[in-house]
Amino acid sequence: MNPHVIVIGGGTAGMEAAGRLARAGMSVTLIEKGKDLGGHLRDWYHLFPDRRSSDEVLEYLKGQISHQNIRLLTGQQVTGFIHKGNEFTVSTGNGDTINGDALLLATGFDLFKSERKEEYGYGIYENVITSADLEAMFRKKEVKLVSGKKPERIGFLHCVGSRDEKVGNIYCSKLCCVTAVKQAIEVKKIFPASKVFCFYMDMRMGGALYEELYKEAQEKYSVGFIRGKVSEVAVNINNRLVAKVEDTLVGRPLKMELDMLVLMAGMEMSEDAVRLAKETNLQMGENRFFKPADHHFGTNMGNVNGVFYAGACTAPLNITETISHARSAVTEIVNYLNTGRK
Protein backbone atom coordinates (compact mmCIF):
# COMPACT_ATOMS: atom_id res chain seq x y z
CA MET A 1 0.00 0.00 0.00
CA ASN A 2 1.13 3.58 -0.66
CA PRO A 3 2.32 5.51 2.34
CA HIS A 4 -0.37 7.91 3.56
CA VAL A 5 0.42 11.58 4.21
CA ILE A 6 -2.02 13.84 6.02
CA VAL A 7 -1.79 17.47 4.95
CA ILE A 8 -3.31 19.94 7.41
CA GLY A 9 -4.39 23.23 5.84
CA GLY A 10 -5.61 23.73 2.28
CA GLY A 11 -4.00 27.05 1.38
CA THR A 12 -1.28 27.60 -1.20
CA ALA A 13 1.24 25.47 0.72
CA GLY A 14 -1.11 22.57 1.45
CA MET A 15 -2.51 22.41 -2.09
CA GLU A 16 0.88 22.54 -3.79
CA ALA A 17 2.31 19.91 -1.46
CA ALA A 18 -0.72 17.60 -1.72
CA GLY A 19 -0.52 17.64 -5.52
CA ARG A 20 3.18 16.92 -5.58
CA LEU A 21 2.92 14.17 -2.96
CA ALA A 22 0.18 12.46 -4.95
CA ARG A 23 2.29 12.60 -8.09
CA ALA A 24 5.19 11.11 -6.14
CA GLY A 25 2.96 8.09 -5.45
CA MET A 26 1.74 8.88 -1.95
CA SER A 27 -1.84 8.69 -0.92
CA VAL A 28 -2.87 12.02 0.56
CA THR A 29 -5.62 13.35 2.78
CA LEU A 30 -5.92 17.13 2.61
CA ILE A 31 -7.83 18.61 5.53
CA GLU A 32 -9.08 22.19 5.40
CA LYS A 33 -11.13 23.84 8.12
CA GLY A 34 -12.84 26.29 5.79
CA LYS A 35 -15.48 25.24 3.32
CA ASP A 36 -13.27 26.22 0.37
CA LEU A 37 -9.66 25.59 -0.43
CA GLY A 38 -7.14 28.34 -1.19
CA GLY A 39 -6.53 30.01 2.16
CA HIS A 40 -5.63 33.69 2.08
CA LEU A 41 -4.99 33.66 -1.64
CA ARG A 42 -8.76 33.67 -2.16
CA ASP A 43 -8.94 37.09 -0.51
CA TRP A 44 -6.38 38.83 -2.72
CA TYR A 45 -6.88 40.53 -6.06
CA HIS A 46 -3.75 41.16 -8.11
CA LEU A 47 -0.53 39.71 -6.76
CA PHE A 48 2.84 41.31 -6.46
CA PRO A 49 5.35 41.33 -8.01
CA ASP A 50 3.78 41.16 -11.50
CA ARG A 51 0.12 41.85 -10.69
CA ARG A 52 -1.05 38.46 -11.87
CA SER A 53 -4.61 37.70 -10.88
CA SER A 54 -4.87 35.58 -7.74
CA ASP A 55 -7.58 33.54 -9.49
CA GLU A 56 -4.98 32.35 -11.95
CA VAL A 57 -2.80 30.97 -9.15
CA LEU A 58 -5.87 29.40 -7.57
CA GLU A 59 -6.69 27.67 -10.85
CA TYR A 60 -3.14 26.31 -10.99
CA LEU A 61 -3.45 24.99 -7.43
CA LYS A 62 -6.82 23.38 -8.16
CA GLY A 63 -5.14 21.66 -11.10
CA GLN A 64 -2.43 20.44 -8.75
CA ILE A 65 -4.88 18.68 -6.43
CA SER A 66 -7.09 17.04 -9.03
CA HIS A 67 -5.54 13.64 -8.58
CA GLN A 68 -7.06 10.28 -7.70
CA ASN A 69 -4.64 9.77 -4.78
CA ILE A 70 -5.97 12.83 -2.95
CA ARG A 71 -8.87 12.67 -0.56
CA LEU A 72 -10.30 16.06 0.39
CA LEU A 73 -11.84 16.84 3.75
CA THR A 74 -13.16 20.39 3.90
CA GLY A 75 -14.99 22.03 6.76
CA GLN A 76 -12.96 20.01 9.25
CA GLN A 77 -10.52 21.52 11.67
CA VAL A 78 -7.61 19.50 12.97
CA THR A 79 -7.51 19.85 16.74
CA GLY A 80 -4.74 17.47 17.69
CA PHE A 81 -2.76 14.37 16.89
CA ILE A 82 -0.95 11.57 18.66
CA HIS A 83 1.72 9.25 17.39
CA LYS A 84 2.64 5.71 18.28
CA GLY A 85 5.88 4.59 16.72
CA ASN A 86 5.67 5.68 13.12
CA GLU A 87 1.92 6.03 12.99
CA PHE A 88 0.02 9.25 13.44
CA THR A 89 -3.60 9.65 14.42
CA VAL A 90 -5.09 13.03 13.68
CA SER A 91 -8.31 14.17 15.33
CA THR A 92 -10.70 16.74 13.96
CA GLY A 93 -13.23 19.04 15.59
CA ASN A 94 -16.18 16.80 14.81
CA GLY A 95 -14.62 13.83 16.54
CA ASP A 96 -13.25 11.92 13.55
CA THR A 97 -9.81 10.35 13.54
CA ILE A 98 -7.56 9.70 10.56
CA ASN A 99 -4.43 7.58 10.53
CA GLY A 100 -1.33 8.34 8.47
CA ASP A 101 2.39 7.75 8.11
CA ALA A 102 3.48 11.37 8.10
CA LEU A 103 1.97 14.80 8.77
CA LEU A 104 2.45 18.02 6.89
CA LEU A 105 1.35 21.15 8.70
CA ALA A 106 0.42 23.91 6.26
CA THR A 107 -1.73 25.93 8.64
CA GLY A 108 -0.65 29.35 7.38
CA PHE A 109 -1.01 32.65 9.19
CA ASP A 110 -3.59 34.98 10.71
CA LEU A 111 -3.74 38.62 9.79
CA PHE A 112 -2.78 40.83 12.75
CA LYS A 113 -5.93 42.17 14.39
CA SER A 114 -5.57 45.87 13.81
CA GLU A 115 -8.05 46.80 16.56
CA ARG A 116 -5.18 46.04 18.91
CA LYS A 117 -3.45 49.22 17.74
CA GLU A 118 -6.28 51.34 19.07
CA GLU A 119 -4.43 54.58 18.35
CA TYR A 120 -4.90 53.99 14.61
CA GLY A 121 -8.68 53.85 14.94
CA TYR A 122 -9.54 50.61 13.18
CA GLY A 123 -13.12 49.75 14.11
CA ILE A 124 -13.54 53.29 15.44
CA TYR A 125 -13.22 55.49 12.34
CA GLU A 126 -15.11 54.14 9.36
CA ASN A 127 -12.56 54.99 6.69
CA VAL A 128 -9.67 53.29 8.46
CA ILE A 129 -9.36 49.90 6.77
CA THR A 130 -6.78 47.13 6.52
CA SER A 131 -4.78 45.92 3.54
CA ALA A 132 -7.02 42.85 3.47
CA ASP A 133 -10.18 45.02 3.44
CA LEU A 134 -8.75 46.92 0.48
CA GLU A 135 -8.10 43.68 -1.42
CA ALA A 136 -11.74 42.77 -0.82
CA MET A 137 -12.78 46.16 -2.26
CA PHE A 138 -10.56 45.56 -5.30
CA ARG A 139 -12.17 42.18 -5.83
CA LYS A 140 -15.65 43.67 -5.69
CA LYS A 141 -14.46 46.54 -7.88
CA GLU A 142 -15.89 48.90 -5.29
CA VAL A 143 -13.22 51.09 -3.78
CA LYS A 144 -14.94 53.97 -2.04
CA LEU A 145 -15.44 55.77 1.20
CA VAL A 146 -18.27 54.76 3.48
CA SER A 147 -20.13 57.91 2.29
CA GLY A 148 -19.89 56.56 -1.26
CA LYS A 149 -17.55 59.37 -2.31
CA LYS A 150 -14.24 58.96 -4.08
CA PRO A 151 -11.22 59.29 -1.81
CA GLU A 152 -8.94 62.16 -2.78
CA ARG A 153 -6.10 61.40 -0.45
CA ILE A 154 -5.19 57.94 0.73
CA GLY A 155 -2.53 56.95 3.24
CA PHE A 156 -0.86 53.59 3.70
CA LEU A 157 0.50 52.89 7.15
CA HIS A 158 3.34 50.38 7.22
CA CYS A 159 4.28 48.01 10.05
CA VAL A 160 0.91 47.69 11.79
CA GLY A 161 1.40 44.85 14.26
CA SER A 162 4.92 44.09 13.03
CA ARG A 163 8.22 45.43 14.36
CA ASP A 164 6.35 46.59 17.43
CA GLU A 165 7.22 45.57 20.96
CA LYS A 166 3.96 47.03 22.18
CA VAL A 167 2.04 44.17 20.57
CA GLY A 168 4.74 41.57 21.23
CA ASN A 169 5.83 41.19 17.59
CA ILE A 170 9.40 42.26 17.03
CA TYR A 171 9.71 40.62 13.62
CA CYS A 172 9.13 42.16 10.21
CA SER A 173 6.24 40.65 8.23
CA LYS A 174 8.41 41.06 5.18
CA LEU A 175 5.79 41.52 2.48
CA CYS A 176 3.65 44.42 3.65
CA CYS A 177 6.02 47.04 2.21
CA VAL A 178 5.64 45.61 -1.26
CA THR A 179 1.92 45.06 -0.68
CA ALA A 180 1.55 48.76 0.19
CA VAL A 181 3.35 49.75 -3.00
CA LYS A 182 1.27 47.32 -5.06
CA GLN A 183 -1.95 48.63 -3.52
CA ALA A 184 -0.85 52.27 -3.89
CA ILE A 185 -0.43 51.69 -7.63
CA GLU A 186 -3.78 49.93 -7.83
CA VAL A 187 -5.52 52.82 -6.06
CA LYS A 188 -3.88 55.36 -8.35
CA LYS A 189 -5.08 53.41 -11.36
CA ILE A 190 -8.65 53.63 -10.12
CA PHE A 191 -8.37 57.26 -8.99
CA PRO A 192 -5.70 58.93 -11.13
CA ALA A 193 -6.45 62.34 -9.60
CA SER A 194 -5.96 61.13 -6.03
CA LYS A 195 -2.80 61.54 -4.02
CA VAL A 196 -1.34 58.55 -2.24
CA PHE A 197 1.23 58.51 0.57
CA CYS A 198 3.06 55.67 2.29
CA PHE A 199 4.17 56.20 5.88
CA TYR A 200 7.11 53.88 6.48
CA MET A 201 9.97 53.27 8.91
CA ASP A 202 12.12 51.39 6.38
CA MET A 203 11.21 50.39 2.85
CA ARG A 204 11.95 46.69 2.78
CA MET A 205 11.80 45.84 -0.88
CA GLY A 206 14.00 42.75 -0.89
CA GLY A 207 12.41 40.46 -3.42
CA ALA A 208 12.44 39.84 -7.16
CA LEU A 209 11.03 42.96 -8.88
CA TYR A 210 10.09 44.70 -5.62
CA GLU A 211 12.45 47.65 -6.03
CA GLU A 212 11.28 48.01 -9.63
CA LEU A 213 7.69 48.24 -8.39
CA TYR A 214 8.76 50.91 -5.89
CA LYS A 215 10.39 52.93 -8.66
CA GLU A 216 7.34 52.53 -10.87
CA ALA A 217 5.14 53.83 -8.04
CA GLN A 218 7.27 56.98 -7.92
CA GLU A 219 7.81 57.37 -11.64
CA LYS A 220 4.37 56.63 -13.06
CA TYR A 221 2.07 57.22 -10.14
CA SER A 222 3.79 59.93 -8.06
CA VAL A 223 3.21 58.00 -4.85
CA GLY A 224 4.64 59.97 -1.94
CA PHE A 225 6.77 58.42 0.78
CA ILE A 226 7.08 59.85 4.27
CA ARG A 227 9.58 58.35 6.68
CA GLY A 228 8.12 58.16 10.15
CA LYS A 229 5.96 55.97 12.31
CA VAL A 230 2.48 57.44 12.76
CA SER A 231 1.74 57.92 16.45
CA GLU A 232 -2.02 58.38 16.24
CA VAL A 233 -4.99 59.02 14.00
CA ALA A 234 -7.95 61.26 14.81
CA VAL A 235 -10.93 62.77 12.99
CA ASN A 236 -11.28 66.55 12.59
CA ILE A 237 -14.36 68.75 12.25
CA ASN A 238 -14.43 68.24 8.49
CA ASN A 239 -14.82 64.55 9.24
CA ARG A 240 -11.47 63.80 7.66
CA LEU A 241 -8.87 61.56 9.20
CA VAL A 242 -5.75 63.24 10.52
CA ALA A 243 -2.53 61.28 10.88
CA LYS A 244 0.25 62.50 13.16
CA VAL A 245 3.82 61.57 12.40
CA GLU A 246 7.30 62.98 12.62
CA ASP A 247 8.67 63.59 9.15
CA THR A 248 12.01 62.28 10.33
CA LEU A 249 13.90 63.31 7.21
CA VAL A 250 12.84 66.92 7.73
CA GLY A 251 13.04 66.61 11.49
CA ARG A 252 9.66 68.17 12.17
CA PRO A 253 6.26 66.85 13.19
CA LEU A 254 3.79 66.57 10.34
CA LYS A 255 0.04 66.20 10.28
CA MET A 256 -1.92 65.24 7.22
CA GLU A 257 -5.60 65.03 6.38
CA LEU A 258 -6.67 61.83 4.68
CA ASP A 259 -9.92 60.44 3.33
CA MET A 260 -8.88 56.85 3.71
CA LEU A 261 -6.17 55.14 5.71
CA VAL A 262 -5.04 51.61 4.92
CA LEU A 263 -3.29 49.72 7.72
CA MET A 264 -0.63 47.28 6.50
CA ALA A 265 -1.52 44.55 8.98
CA GLY A 266 1.23 42.05 9.69
CA MET A 267 1.23 38.27 9.64
CA GLU A 268 1.03 36.24 12.84
CA MET A 269 1.14 32.53 13.56
CA SER A 270 -2.49 31.44 13.34
CA GLU A 271 -4.31 31.06 16.64
CA ASP A 272 -5.39 27.55 15.68
CA ALA A 273 -1.82 26.54 15.04
CA VAL A 274 -0.70 27.99 18.37
CA ARG A 275 -3.34 25.87 20.09
CA LEU A 276 -2.32 22.82 18.08
CA ALA A 277 1.36 23.37 18.91
CA LYS A 278 0.62 23.60 22.63
CA GLU A 279 -1.64 20.56 22.49
CA THR A 280 0.95 18.41 20.72
CA ASN A 281 4.25 19.81 22.09
CA LEU A 282 5.40 21.12 18.73
CA GLN A 283 7.94 23.84 19.40
CA MET A 284 7.33 27.43 18.39
CA GLY A 285 10.15 29.92 17.86
CA GLU A 286 10.40 33.32 19.51
CA ASN A 287 8.01 34.76 16.92
CA ARG A 288 5.53 31.95 17.69
CA PHE A 289 5.73 30.47 14.17
CA PHE A 290 6.68 26.77 14.11
CA LYS A 291 10.31 26.46 15.04
CA PRO A 292 12.45 24.90 12.33
CA ALA A 293 14.86 22.10 13.22
CA ASP A 294 17.57 24.16 11.52
CA HIS A 295 17.47 27.61 9.94
CA HIS A 296 19.56 26.54 6.96
CA PHE A 297 18.90 22.88 6.38
CA GLY A 298 15.72 22.04 8.24
CA THR A 299 12.99 24.62 7.70
CA ASN A 300 10.50 21.89 6.74
CA MET A 301 11.07 19.93 9.94
CA GLY A 302 10.46 20.60 13.60
CA ASN A 303 11.01 18.71 16.83
CA VAL A 304 8.83 15.66 16.10
CA ASN A 305 10.08 13.06 13.66
CA GLY A 306 7.54 12.56 10.89
CA VAL A 307 5.91 15.98 11.27
CA PHE A 308 6.75 18.46 8.52
CA TYR A 309 5.97 22.12 7.86
CA ALA A 310 5.26 24.12 4.73
CA GLY A 311 4.42 27.75 4.06
CA ALA A 312 3.53 30.71 6.21
CA CYS A 313 3.13 28.66 9.39
CA THR A 314 6.94 28.84 9.64
CA ALA A 315 7.50 32.55 8.91
CA PRO A 316 5.96 35.33 6.83
CA LEU A 317 6.38 34.09 3.25
CA ASN A 318 5.06 35.29 -0.09
CA ILE A 319 3.40 32.94 -2.56
CA THR A 320 6.57 32.25 -4.54
CA GLU A 321 8.38 31.27 -1.37
CA THR A 322 5.37 29.32 -0.09
CA ILE A 323 5.28 27.20 -3.24
CA SER A 324 9.04 26.54 -3.10
CA HIS A 325 8.74 25.68 0.58
CA ALA A 326 5.89 23.24 -0.14
CA ARG A 327 7.97 21.57 -2.82
CA SER A 328 10.95 21.15 -0.54
CA ALA A 329 8.64 19.71 2.12
CA VAL A 330 7.55 17.08 -0.39
CA THR A 331 11.17 16.12 -1.02
CA GLU A 332 11.75 15.77 2.73
CA ILE A 333 8.60 13.70 3.25
CA VAL A 334 9.34 11.34 0.37
CA ASN A 335 12.86 10.94 1.68
CA TYR A 336 11.58 10.23 5.18
CA LEU A 337 9.03 7.68 4.03
CA ASN A 338 11.46 5.89 1.74
CA THR A 339 14.53 5.81 3.93
CA GLY A 340 14.43 8.01 6.97
CA ARG A 341 11.90 6.25 9.22
CA LYS A 342 13.48 4.70 12.24
Added chain:
Amino acid sequence: MEKFGFSLTKARVIDYDANDRSIVSYILEREPSLNLCIECGCCSAACTTGNFTGFSLREIHILLKRGENDLVRQKIRKCMLCGKCILVCPRGVNTRNVVFLAKQAFTKNEGYEF
Protein backbone atom coordinates in the same frame (compact mmCIF):
# COMPACT_ATOMS: atom_id res chain seq x y z
CA MET B 1 33.89 95.63 21.84
CA GLU B 2 32.95 94.25 18.42
CA LYS B 3 35.56 92.01 16.88
CA PHE B 4 36.36 92.68 13.28
CA GLY B 5 38.41 90.70 10.80
CA PHE B 6 38.24 87.23 9.44
CA SER B 7 36.68 84.34 11.15
CA LEU B 8 36.32 80.73 10.06
CA THR B 9 32.81 79.45 9.70
CA LYS B 10 32.43 76.33 11.81
CA ALA B 11 32.27 73.36 9.49
CA ARG B 12 28.88 71.69 9.22
CA VAL B 13 30.47 68.29 9.27
CA ILE B 14 29.94 66.08 12.28
CA ASP B 15 33.52 65.57 13.41
CA TYR B 16 32.92 62.12 14.79
CA ASP B 17 36.46 61.66 16.11
CA ALA B 18 36.72 65.03 17.80
CA ASN B 19 33.25 64.86 19.36
CA ASP B 20 32.82 63.88 22.99
CA ARG B 21 30.68 60.83 23.55
CA SER B 22 31.09 60.60 27.31
CA ILE B 23 27.50 61.72 27.78
CA VAL B 24 26.05 58.96 25.63
CA SER B 25 28.35 56.42 27.27
CA TYR B 26 27.09 57.46 30.68
CA ILE B 27 23.50 57.00 29.50
CA LEU B 28 24.09 53.68 27.74
CA GLU B 29 25.73 52.17 30.82
CA ARG B 30 22.57 52.88 32.77
CA GLU B 31 19.94 52.68 30.05
CA PRO B 32 21.13 50.28 27.31
CA SER B 33 17.71 50.41 25.63
CA LEU B 34 18.85 53.64 23.96
CA ASN B 35 20.77 51.42 21.55
CA LEU B 36 17.50 49.93 20.34
CA CYS B 37 16.19 53.19 18.86
CA ILE B 38 15.50 52.94 15.12
CA GLU B 39 14.80 56.66 14.66
CA CYS B 40 11.19 56.10 13.66
CA GLY B 41 10.08 59.37 15.22
CA CYS B 42 6.95 57.99 16.84
CA CYS B 43 8.02 59.44 20.20
CA SER B 44 8.46 62.86 18.61
CA ALA B 45 5.10 62.68 16.87
CA ALA B 46 3.39 61.91 20.17
CA CYS B 47 5.30 64.52 22.17
CA THR B 48 3.36 67.67 23.09
CA THR B 49 6.56 69.68 23.48
CA GLY B 50 7.75 68.62 20.04
CA ASN B 51 4.55 69.84 18.47
CA PHE B 52 5.07 73.38 19.78
CA THR B 53 8.83 73.84 20.00
CA GLY B 54 11.79 72.68 17.97
CA PHE B 55 12.30 69.69 20.23
CA SER B 56 12.46 66.14 18.93
CA LEU B 57 13.38 63.28 21.19
CA ARG B 58 14.31 61.15 18.19
CA GLU B 59 16.76 63.86 17.18
CA ILE B 60 18.16 64.02 20.72
CA HIS B 61 18.92 60.29 20.54
CA ILE B 62 20.90 60.55 17.35
CA LEU B 63 22.67 63.76 18.41
CA LEU B 64 23.76 62.06 21.64
CA LYS B 65 25.12 59.10 19.69
CA ARG B 66 27.10 61.42 17.42
CA GLY B 67 28.42 63.42 20.38
CA GLU B 68 26.76 66.67 19.26
CA ASN B 69 26.37 67.63 22.89
CA ASP B 70 26.09 71.40 22.48
CA LEU B 71 22.80 70.99 20.66
CA VAL B 72 21.52 68.43 23.13
CA ARG B 73 22.33 70.54 26.17
CA GLN B 74 20.15 73.41 24.95
CA LYS B 75 17.29 71.39 23.54
CA ILE B 76 16.85 68.92 26.34
CA ARG B 77 15.57 71.51 28.81
CA LYS B 78 12.29 71.53 26.95
CA CYS B 79 11.31 67.96 27.85
CA MET B 80 8.64 67.83 30.56
CA LEU B 81 9.44 64.20 31.45
CA CYS B 82 5.77 63.40 30.96
CA GLY B 83 6.47 59.93 29.51
CA LYS B 84 4.01 60.02 26.61
CA CYS B 85 6.84 58.96 24.31
CA ILE B 86 7.33 55.67 26.19
CA LEU B 87 3.76 54.67 25.42
CA VAL B 88 4.33 54.61 21.66
CA CYS B 89 7.94 53.49 21.17
CA PRO B 90 7.90 50.29 19.05
CA ARG B 91 11.35 49.32 20.30
CA GLY B 92 10.65 49.63 24.01
CA VAL B 93 13.23 52.36 24.57
CA ASN B 94 12.91 53.83 28.05
CA THR B 95 12.83 57.26 26.46
CA ARG B 96 12.13 59.35 29.51
CA ASN B 97 15.02 57.82 31.39
CA VAL B 98 17.34 58.78 28.52
CA VAL B 99 16.43 62.43 29.03
CA PHE B 100 16.73 62.10 32.77
CA LEU B 101 20.17 60.46 32.53
CA ALA B 102 21.38 62.96 29.92
CA LYS B 103 20.63 65.80 32.32
CA GLN B 104 22.36 63.92 35.11
CA ALA B 105 25.44 63.34 32.94
CA PHE B 106 25.71 66.98 31.91
CA THR B 107 25.52 67.99 35.56
CA LYS B 108 28.02 65.40 36.77
CA ASN B 109 30.54 65.67 33.94
CA GLU B 110 30.31 69.38 33.21
CA GLY B 111 28.73 70.91 36.29
CA TYR B 112 25.92 72.09 34.04
CA GLU B 113 22.78 73.18 35.86
CA PHE B 114 19.35 72.62 34.33
